[in-house]
Amino acid sequence: METYDPAAHYDRVTEAWGLLLGEELHYGLFTTGEEPLARATAALTEAMIDAARLGPGLSVLDVGCGSGAPACRLAQEHGVEVLGITTSAVGVGAATERARGLGLEGARFEQRDGTANELPDASFDRVWVMESSHLMPDREALVAECARVLRPGGRMVLCDLVRRREIPFLELRSRRREFAVLRAAFGAARMDPLSSYASLASAHGLQVDLERDITTETRPTFDRWLANAEAHRAEVTGILGEQSVAEFEESCRILEAFWDDGTLGYGILAAGKPA
């Protein structure tokens, strides 16, 4: 049987994702629904920055850093020292290149697993988990690692796709083709309720002070991704192949339907470690 390697998935898609999703590899937080994708993805990062209560000189661990755009922004605009980690070697290379191009010394990138990061206890003021947790099967290990590396008085912020209702087994079975298409396009993922992240955070000694559902505000993202697929069709087909581009486009429509029928959505959570 073919084994699934999440790092290999991201190694394969990182370049194309830049064209389809934009510089920041995550959903947009839309206010009017009319704004460009880049402004909406920046707005989601802004919402995480507010939740993180960033300040100059703080040290930040970015778990699942993609190609480094959010981490570079944090270092550049907020004067924090960021270590971005990802399992993807291509992601580390792209992020390191980005930081070098910007002349940034405050953003470094390493290949590490967020569920076993091997970093010292109590070594960061903030832990930032932006749209990467759904790709980590061992969610408990992720949150345990985040809590472990935080200093007392530190904060963890997380945003991601979430599951908003139970999906009965029979429905899972009847929709298995849709899930297979999502997996082909976005990698093996599991969406959990936002409340389950809150429970894990509490179980690991963190105090949750923000749980926000932003399903409605993220909904216009799919239209923008589809428009990018149309605009960059030749280039992304050259990178990913025709079938993968078709799976990406179908995935956008599947996700949109899941957003609309209340199955999936998006949430932000923040929690502090007692001083």
Ligand SMILES: C[S@@+](CC[C@H](N)C(=O)[O-])C[C@H]1O[C@@H](n2cnc3c(N)ncnc32)[C@H](O)[C@@H]1O
């Ligand atoms: C959707 S991208 C988000 C990237 C970035 N946070 C952003 O918002 O631009 C998901 C990221 O999670 C990373 N990832 C997946 N599994 C991981 C793991 N176990 N440990 C660390 N990073 C992981 C992927 O390589 C990718 O960089």
